[in-house]
Amino acid sequence: MANMLSGGEIVIRALKDAGVKNVWGYPGGAALHIYDALHRQDDVYHLLVRHEQAAVHAADGFSRSTGEVGTALVTSGPGATNAITGIATAYMDSIPLVVISGQVPMAKIGQDAFQETDMVGVSRPIVKHSFLVTRTEDIAETIAKAYYIAATGRPGPVVVDIPKDITDPSYKVPYKWPENIKMRSYQPTNKGHRGQVKRAVKTLLEAKRPVIYAGGGIILDNASEYLTQLAQQLNCPVTNTLMGLGGYPATDRQSLGMLGMHGTYEANTAMHHADVIFAVGARFDDRVTNDLDKFCPHATIIHVDVDPTSISKNINAHIPVVGTCTAVLKEMLSIAEQLELKPDAEAIKDWWQQIDQWREDQGIYTATRYEPSSGAVIKPQDVIKALYKVTDGEAFVTSDVGQHQMFAAQYYLFDKPRRWINSGGLGTMGFGLPAAMGVQLAHPDAAVACVTGEGSIQMCIQELSTCNQHNLPIKIINLNNSALGMVRQWQDMNYSSRYSQSLYEDSLPDFVALAEAYGHVGIKVTRFEDLEEKMRECFELKDRLVFMDICVDQSEHVYPMQMPGGSMRDLWLSKTERT
Template identity: 50%
Template sequence: MTREMTGAEMVIQAMADQGVKHLFGYPGGAVLPIYDAIFAQKEVQHILVRHEQGAVHAAEGYARSTGKVGCVLVTSGPGATNAVTGLTDALCDSIPLVCITGQVPTHLIGNDAFQECDTVGITRPCTKHNYLVKRIEDLPRILHEAFHIASSGRPGPVVVDIPKDIQFAKGVYSKPKEFPHTGYKPKLKGDLEAIKAAVELMTHAKRPLFYTGGGVINSGKNASALLRELVKLTGFPITSTLMGLGAFPAADPQWMGMLGMHGTLEANMAMHDCDVMVCIGARFDDRITGRVDAFSPGSKKIHVDIDASSINKNIKVDIPIVGDCAHVLEDMVRLWRTQAKQADKKSMGDWWKQIDKWRARKSLAYRASNEVIKPQYAIQRLYELTKDKDTYITTEVGQHQMWAAQFYHFQEPNRWMTSGGLGTMGYGLPASVGVQLAHPKSLVIDIAGEASVQMTMQELSTAVQYRLPIKIFILNNGYMGMVRQWQELLHGSRYSESYSEALPDFVKLAEAMHAVGIRCEKPGDLDHAIKDMIAVDRPVLFDCVVDKVENCFPMIPSGKAHNEMILGDSGVSLDDAITEEGKMLV
């Protein structure tokens, strides 16, 4: 459709044409014309957050749980700068977002006007792309281009900065059919020769494994289905990064658990000892590789990634394949099937025997207690009591996040929303708001820590306002737990500023914010309390008081290799664990 309208109306019309149902935002002087346009229509519902960072995280949660583009609207100056953390988070974790920022009128740009900042300058390194709109004629194209760029290729956040006079200006709106960007053409199909070589290498592997990541989730549900098919066909073991959890069902016997710094022993040992590594949609991040020069020394590596710059960045690979995970997996499955490939039974049997030996070490084991709630136990009970429901999990960042990744088991993609790359404390609560909005009937739980949750606590008001019954499950150990763990491990137990002083009474806080507060301090009461939490059809702040000094194990300590993990054993102090040969495995 083509008709004349104001720039502000174009913003909302373009969103409606893109199928956007919800927009997270916060008003201000430089976006008032757009808020006027929102007022005049019903297609796009605006969700009023309490801080712009919350708007971006909510949009991230929305995007990750649905696979759609998340939308944000903030004002100029502080509105834009407050959004920067969320934008950076979305860039690191490849989340498709379109963020509209208001800007001072064109003639005032560069004048140090009230609430002016160089939004495109500030957001250039933390977005996939950004625009400053200087002519109303460009606005319709830029708006649709923003959605295209955000959602295609390796997804990411796109900022469109719109001066106030452009919002008032009238122009002709139409949805463009194509985009003139000749330089931007993400490659979906992988090079077939390289895929053939990869399949050939996999056929002759003796100790192979799959190492998958968030790219499989981003590639869509079909990619997860194809991954499952390929893993079944080949019989290879599989591990995944924090970002990739859920692409392959954790209940499957071929699943080795998460890998990396707090990954399972079997996953990390298999990474170290494998002879063929099939990396799909992961990026050899430093939390995965540990010491680079000791990373999987004897393996041939296949790397599938839609972003060519992820390949050979940290680790040199043998067969690089640039392409979309689903497309490449489809080719791999087809080649494996048509050529009736079969991995060598004998060596695969030996490989699985070895993996089972590592599994037998039960690297996630912890010492149970009847006195205090162990954080691992809390997550285990939460999992057992919610696994049969339609559940989505978000997290903040820290120990609770790692325990959630270890003890909450995901069977489906898009069910797990966590800040992986940037590690943003305060991500989980607003993200759960976005998830709950997209899935109003589902159970949405933010597994949180008492320190993280205070960073974006105010978004509980948003949840209350829109009647979003999110459950905030706080593992309250009175510390910034991961900071405390590192101080214990690396800084001689000098707990500098890592103690959560003057904590609020979370139950009273919840009540003051018109939510429901529940506190649980004894392991025996936990099941009952969790059931109460699930039964409430309102936002719940669940204060789960856990063991103060529990550490997150296993752990690859400072600059060590995969085969130098330390396991938890409450009988031995950490200092001894690091030096004592017996705690160093293999």
């Protein structure tokens, strides 16, 4: 009989047929049959991590930087539970992943067997879907479905839990890869309702103070080109969410930068005064809207999203359109062409005059929002500016979570999609380094910078070993302020500077020595005048991982910052100035 394969062999063969080239993972008892099948082939490349959380983040970083589905392979019990943070991270940011977990044999499920965890149960609220495979004959089809579900509609992580006996090498069945997946219960909407799309175009064309509010959906759906075209045709200002940075070129005149809690003054103020807001691939996150009751009081809201549950969830949409960003934007462009209507040039001109005034007064790039660096005082913002300069704005930048993340989002101007890789929704410290591994694997010749802090980097620092094994020459830009910066900032603002558990005192490791211990290069920067030169030195070492430990000012805060309970435009602009 042709093509008789064991369950373990089917898993690997199915991955190959799903187009998977690389898998991040960690072996263990329940996954050993699969790992043995992996060892006997060359089609699927496996990268051994040091902790399962990193496997999922790496698959995630791979996916975010390429648009392909990422894949992780873990064992049962602790392997599966270690993967949970990674899965939750991907779920919150709608990243397509397939996570395959080994499970104890069918007969032992429910018996508190060694390394048994109900993975389908534990992961249920943080997956797009999950499967427990109960027959060897079902493996191929289940894996095909998993990739289909992960990548279509609103993307997300899918768990495939496979009991060990199902992958037993002694039981072989005919292998068949399903070419087409059809599910009666899953048929995501792609094209927007034409009548609604037409209303959206008309409303946008008639607007006097329009703003395009573009989110991560633009990146996920590769819709930047159409967004840019539409915005430029309408001469409409564009603001991007944290997840949407790079969806519209940040250095373009029409870009207002990021909006929301740490968004620019001009973006937040323009949103507040807008008469039409065109939200596309965004979900009115609480870190964007501030107080819902005070949100953009004058605006008619057009909301395009592939996920109907995102529409009118937080903010009521006057013109809801369910569809993918690309399909709807394309249709909008074609309708705009057919309609006789033109934007009200006079009104739009006035609107721009107003926005340019805001920019000039309080803009994050035109006004000096912080004391300049000098000598031993290096401002974290200046580190990001140096990074931007040295990499010509062309690097892939991953980040961890905290002040450094916001500084990177504010000061690294992303002109292209899929260059900015961060955990926006879940806010997972420890994401940056493993995500950078996925990015570097996908783009071996590109400059990949992991902007991090001494807090976040220590949450997955063991992956320095993985980078050594797999030759991943990441550049780690550690903004070291010896404190949990964002926690400290909140403690300054809300807790009378009582720094409860946010300071490391003298306990931090020598990061340069640590990097060297892992076989990498370490560079320490303590003076501002050395910053740019050392940064250049770092990026010139193209085939080495370089850990740049940069001592930055501990007292620095991230501004602007929305005031709790306020509208979008109610901002702290510095420690002493507010709107």
